[in-house]
Amino acid sequence: MVNLTxxxxxxxxxxxxxxxxxxxxxxxxxxxxxxxxxxxxxxxxRMCLVEVEQxxxxxxxxxxxxxxxxxxxxxTTDEIVKARKLVLELLLLKHPIDCPVCDAAGDCDLQxxxxxxxxxxxxxxDEKFNHEIDYENPLIERDxxxxxxxxxxxxxxxEIVSYGAYTFINRGIEAKMGTEFDGPLNxxxxxxxxxxxxxxxxxxxxxxxxxxxxxxxxTKSVCSYCGTGCQLTLGSKDGKVLTTxxxxxxxxxxxxxxxxxxxxxxxxxxEKRLTAPLIRKNGKLQExxxxxxxxxxxxxxxxxxxDPASVxxxxxxxxxxxxxxLFEKLFRGTVGTDNIDHSAGYAHExxxxxAKASFGVTASPAEIADVxxxxxxxxxxxxxxxxxxxxxxxxxxxVKRKGIALRIVSDKKGKLTRLPGAKTTVxxxxxxxxxxxxxxxxxxxxxxxxxxxxxxxxxxxxVADATxxxxxxxxxxxxxxxKDFASAEKALIILPIGQGYPGxxxxxxxxxxxxxxxxxxxxxxxxxxxIMSEKNNSQGAVDMxxxxxxxxxxxxxxxxxxANGNVKTLFVAGENPVVSYPNRAKVEKALENVEFMxxxxxxxxxxxxxxxxxxxxxxxxxxxxxxxxxxRRVQNVRKAxxxxxxxxxxxxxxxxxxxxxxxARYNNQGEVFTEIAANVPAYKGLTQAGLKDEGAVYxxxxxxxxxxxxxxxxxxxxxxxxLVTGSALYHCGTMSRFGEGPMYVCPDAYAELNVADAAALxxxxxxxxxxxSGTGAVQVAAKVGKRVxxxxxxxxxxxxxxxxNTITDGSEVTYVTVAKK
Amino acid sequence: MSxxxxxxxxxEEIDLTEANxxxxxxxTLPGNLMPVLQGIQDAYGFVPKPTIxxxxxxxxxxxxxxxxxxxxxxxxxxxxxxxxxxxVCVGTACHVQGAERITETFFGRxxxxxxxxxxDLRYTFEKVACLGACGMAPLAxxxxxxxGKMTVQKVDEIIETYNAxxxx
Numbered sequence: 001m002v003n004l005t006x007x008x009x010x011x012x013x014x015x016x017x018x019x020x021x022x023x024x025x026x027x028x029x030x031x032x033x034x035x036x037x038x039x040x041x042x043x044x045x046r047m048c049l050v051e052v053e054q055x056x057x058x059x060x061x062x063x064x065x066x067x068x069x070x071x072x073x074x075x076t077t078d079e080i081v082k083a084r085k086l087v088l089e090l091l092l093l094k095h096p097i098d099c100p101v102c103d104a105a106g107d108c109d110l111q112x113x114x115x116x117x118x119x120x121x122x123x124x125x126d127e128k129f130n131h132e133i134d135y136e137n138p139l140i141e142r143d144x145x146x147x148x149x150x151x152x153x154x155x156x157x158x159e160i161v162s163y164g165a166y167t168f169i170n171r172g173i174e175a176k177m178g179t180e181f182d183g184p185l186n187x188x189x190x191x192x193x194x195x196x197x198x199x200x201x202x203x204x205x206x207x208x209x210x211x212x213x214x215x216x217x218x219t220k221s222v223c224s225y226c227g228t229g230c231q232l233t234l235g236s237k238d239g240k241v242l243t244t245x246x247x248x249x250x251x252x253x254x255x256x257x258x259x260x261x262x263x264x265x266x267x268x269x270x271e272k273r274l275t276a277p278l279i280r281k282n283g284k285l286q287e288x289x290x291x292x293x294x295x296x297x298x299x300x301x302x303x304x305x306x307d308p309a310s311v312x313x314x315x316x317x318x319x320x321x322x323x324x325x326l327f328e329k330l331f332r333g334t335v336g337t338d339n340i341d342h343s344a345g346y347a348h349e350x351x352x353x354x355a356k357a358s359f360g361v362t363a364s365p366a367e368i369a370d371v372x373x374x375x376x377x378x379x380x381x382x383x384x385x386x387x388x389x390x391x392x393x394x395x396x397x398x399v400k401r402k403g404i405a406l407r408i409v410s411d412k413k414g415k416l417t418r419l420p421g422a423k424t425t426v427x428x429x430x431x432x433x434x435x436x437x438x439x440x441x442x443x444x445x446x447x448x449x450x451x452x453x454x455x456x457x458x459x460x461x462x463v464a465d466a467t468x469x470x471x472x473x474x475x476x477x478x479x480x481x482x483k484d485f486a487s488a489e490k491a492l493i494i495l496p497i498g499q500g501y502p503g504x505x506x507x508x509x510x511x512x513x514x515x516x517x518x519x520x521x522x523x524x525x526x527x528x529x530x531i532m533s534e535k536n537n538s539q540g541a542v543d544m545x546x547x548x549x550x551x552x553x554x555x556x557x558x559x560x561x562x563a564n565g566n567v568k569t570l571f572v573a574g575e576n577p578v579v580s581y582p583n584r585a586k587v588e589k590a591l592e593n594v595e596f597m598x599x600x601x602x603x604x605x606x607x608x609x610x611x612x613x614x615x616x617x618x619x620x621x622x623x624x625x626x627x628x629x630x631x632r633r634v635q636n637v638r639k640a641x642x643x644x645x646x647x648x649x650x651x652x653x654x655x656x657x658x659x660x661x662x663x664a665r666y667n668n669q670g671e672v673f674t675e676i677a678a679n680v681p682a683y684k685g686l687t688q689a690g691l692k693d694e695g696a697v698y699x700x701x702x703x704x705x706x707x708x709x710x711x712x713x714x715x716x717x718x719x720x721x722x723l724v725t726g727s728a729l730y731h732c733g734t735m736s737r738f739g740e741g742p743m744y745v746c747p748d749a750y751a752e753l754n755v756a757d758a759a760a761l762x763x764x765x766x767x768x769x770x771x772x773s774g775t776g777a778v779q780v781a782a783k784v785g786k787r788v789x790x791x792x793x794x795x796x797x798x799x800x801x802x803x804x805n806t807i808t809d810g811s812e813v814t815y816v817t818v819a820k821k
Numbered sequence: 822m823s824x825x826x827x828x829x830x831x832x833e834e835i836d837l838t839e840a841n842x843x844x845x846x847x848x849t850l851p852g853n854l855m856p857v858l859q860g861i862q863d864a865y866g867f868v869p870k871p872t873i874x875x876x877x878x879x880x881x882x883x884x885x886x887x888x889x890x891x892x893x894x895x896x897x898x899x900x901x902x903x904x905x906x907x908x909v910c911v912g913t914a915c916h917v918q919g920a921e922r923i924t925e926t927f928f929g930r931x932x933x934x935x936x937x938x939x940x941d942l943r944y945t946f947e948k949v950a951c952l953g954a955c956g957m958a959p960l961a962x963x964x965x966x967x968x969g970k971m972t973v974q975k976v977d978e979i980i981e982t983y984n985a986x987x988x989x
Contacts, residue, residue, distance in 0.1 A: 154885075164883025169892045180884040181870070418881060 004071035019062035033198045034150035088119045104200030106213035136184030138744040147201040153193035162396040191262040195246035207243040219640035223261040224620035225732040227533040228390045229629020234640040241268045258389030263741025274616035275645020298660040304569045312339035312558040312567045316574030317541035320625025322672040324544035326654040334663035338552025342541045344581045345555030347499045354509025360703035364531040367631035372398045373526030376405040376488035380495045382414025387496040387727045412788045428472030429722040430813035434711035436511035437466035442482035450520030455706035462708030486519040490526035498534030500726040500797040503812030511709035533630045540628035563590035572599040576734045578606035582810035616647040623649040635695030720815040721793045728796035749780045749802035752794040758784040768821040773807040773814045839864045840872045867898040903938045903945035910960040912951035918958040926976045
């Protein structure tokens with residue numbers, strides 16, 4: 001620690017702190033425009049000048065000057081104020097005073113400092129800039145006339161996002177923030193640049209002219225897309241969520257969001273929201289009252305109590321823990337059926353079966369904080385960036401700042417594979433388990449296995465015939481990864497799971513866990529296995545027990561049961577099986593066949609449109625409760641706006657049904673959390689109030705065990721391409737389709753082909769192609785590139801039109817033919 | 822750095838062989854962007870866009886950053902340059918000695934202004950601040966040849982001389 005004095009206050013800080021950091025630590029605010037705590041110091045704006053006793057004669061930029069022992073610092077003297085005023089005058093020389101029409105007004109550092117330093121006149125005169133404003137994309141407006149050249153947009157895009165859209169172009173007075181060839185912005189549209197822009201040069205277009213910043217009600221909550229559990233601040237007014245507000249102090253990610261979190265909120269107030277219950281009358285869904293709708297559902301469920309096996313229920317892991325707990329209690333308890341499941345059944349098995357067998361817990365053994373504490377990351381599929389972009393940022397930071405080694409085993413390339421030092425092994429599609437088995441065998445053969453690992457002999461026997469060739473890679477690559485992984489001080493496997501990744505199942509979780517256990521990379525921080533579940537509350541859904549525990553049917557069997565008549569009543573809370581479960585035709589037929597289906601939903605989805613009763617539900621912005629993100633962090637979700645239309649939260653719906661069916665009744669969701677804490681062992685001791693803003697990671701006690709995993713032999717059919725599904729960067733599940741932001745950037749389904757395959761098929765970028773499998777055929781646009789290897793087709797699963805589940809059947813790889821339409 | 826080997830990069834409409842050779846030469850050198858860009862400029866006379874994409878991919882540098890470097894340094898050019906670069910000094914001494922008439926005459930004869938290139942790629946015209954030979958003001962240079970005590974007549978003579986030179 002280094003001791004120094006700032007404005008007469010004694011302060012002790014770490015030796016790598018700057019004067020700015022030290023001042024902040026003791027509550028002294030130094031004005032600054034070019035600083036963000038996540039970025040490297042820049043020293044560009046000269047607002048943070050201070051006087052240092054030991055460095056007399058000049059003013060010192062506090063943000064780039066490291067502290068030294070005994071330093072005596074003054075942050076506000078007449079000379080400093082004079083210098084800062086000059087800086088502001090010079091900035092205002094070029095910066096237009098168009099604050100009345102600027103969306104940043106109220107949240108503008110330049111405006112606030114101009115006010116604070118009373119710069120009400122300017123001694124200089126010059127012309128303003130006359131740059132053309134970039135309106136070419138629907139999400140980010142770039143008005144470089146307002147830019148003050150702090151460089152934060154370029155730095156965040158490079159240091160954290162690793163996209164590198166921006167740079168300083170030209171020189172001297174002509175210098176400006178620009179893009180390659182000074183063209184329009186064409187990037188991932190995560191909006192990180194907008195969030196750190198200290199002025200109104202970069203604006204969120206969806207928020208433009210929606211509300212003054214100071215008129216917004218700010219509510220801290222948690223993003224409702226992927227499982228990362230990013231905290232966000234919703235800005236709302238007049239019952240509408242209008243924007244997300246950047247707060248660098250929120251969450252492990254310091255306020256950093258991806259495109260979905262930042263621009264995907266519009267689904268909340270979408271005009272497509274269901275605003276009243278619907279009941280099917282004469283074959284058509286017609287508006288009804290809540291009383292009618294709930295009475296209908298109650299009578300069906302009540303009848304179902306006498307034959308619980310004929311009742312089944314599917315819930316989306318987007319609901320809160322409280323809602324899911326109620327859901328479980330209603331169906332497993334009051335109705336008495338074990339036919340409950342979520343996420344198509346297979347998407348949670350890496351936790352409910354995989355982690356359960358390998359570690360004795362149904363949660364990810366590692367947590368998100370382990371990413372940055374590791375020495376080596378082994379990422380399964382480059383898609384980890386697309387499925388969980390903000391964890392992708394953590395990987396970027398770890399690799400670039402801390403020099404964490406990055407190994408990627410993937411069936412395609414992606415953004416992560418371009419990180420400095422990244423070593424990528426592209427394996428045959430669907431051969432992940434074979435690859436991990438080969439890695440385990442290599443660890444054993446190289447004598448790198450940790451001592452005294454139980455079950456080693458059984459694993460040895462199971463992987464005896466594992467070879468690198470079975471995964472389509474070389475023995476050298478396997479040996480190198482095995483050696484690096486085993487010899488790293490702390491090595492972490494990152495495994496994304498979800499409905500787009502049927503191959504990322506229990507067996508793959510076991511195979512990956514085997515490698516970690518075998519090499520002793522478990523039970524310490526920065527090591528082990530991080531299972532990244534797909535949706536905002538996927539971990540919570542597992543914790544609340546939303547899967548069959550006894551002889552009940554899983555999601556696939558429920559669909560089969562609907563088809564064969566064994567399931568007569570189906571309750572669907574927010575799931576959209578028609579688009580997201582394998583084999584669309586089969587699902588549609590089954591749902592047509594089921595006697596009675598009730599769907600609680602935000603939108604009239606493909607599934608809801610087939611229901612007998614549709615209940616309008618609330619989005620995450622209209623309710624309070626908790627989500628449990630991947631890595632076991634339980635966080636508070638807070639209500640920002642009243643319910644849209646007549647919608648009710650799933651909590652209210654389930655609570656009403658429970659009461660009507662003679663089950664428990666709760667006064668509020670908080671009571672349910674108390675019951676969760678009492679009943680779910682992992683949540684013991686937690687209270688909603690105790691979660692505060694940061695949430696709490698519940699601990700797990702691991703009982704690590706080697707569990708041999710059998711690799712399926714995959715047989716590529718001659719003349720066919722291997723279709724792998726997954727997540728597109730801009731989407732998560734099927735809900736992001738109702739957010740305008742994601743849909744502007746990525747509106748339609750597509751099939752991504754290798755340039756060589758495309759050339760052979762005479763298919764060009766954007767051509768409509770028909771992709772045919774044994775299950776069906778679908779028409780989508782072609783995307784041509786070098787990301788996917790030859791022989792492989794990639795297609796994201798989120799879309800209703802041209803939905804990829806028309807041609808998939810839930811296997812790891814689907815063999816398809818592609819033809820130009 | 823995960824620098825890419827040459828064969829993965831497809832050939833664009835311009836011949837990238839030379840650019841690839843230049844990148845190969847500096848591939849493992851830390852801070853290789855400047856020498857690579859200088860090499861490309863020497864080889865092609867300017868930095869064509871396809872070479873920027875190539876450099877970005879093979880050196881794993883953002884294209885935007887390369888563009889930033891190219892626009893920062895006056896030595897780099899993003900458009901084709903003339904075979905003969907005419908530079909007329911407009912520094913203080915030359916200005917006093919009537920440099921403006923010289924630049925205007927070039928403009929009148931060739932139809933190209935500052936930093937412009939004739940359509941036939943024969944000439945690029947530039948006004949420069951000082952060429953370091955104020956005693957010979959007003960001064961002009963064509964490539965490495967210096968012409969002192971410039972007059973309007975001399976402009977015509979220079980143009981006649983270089984018009985007669987072969988383009989190859």
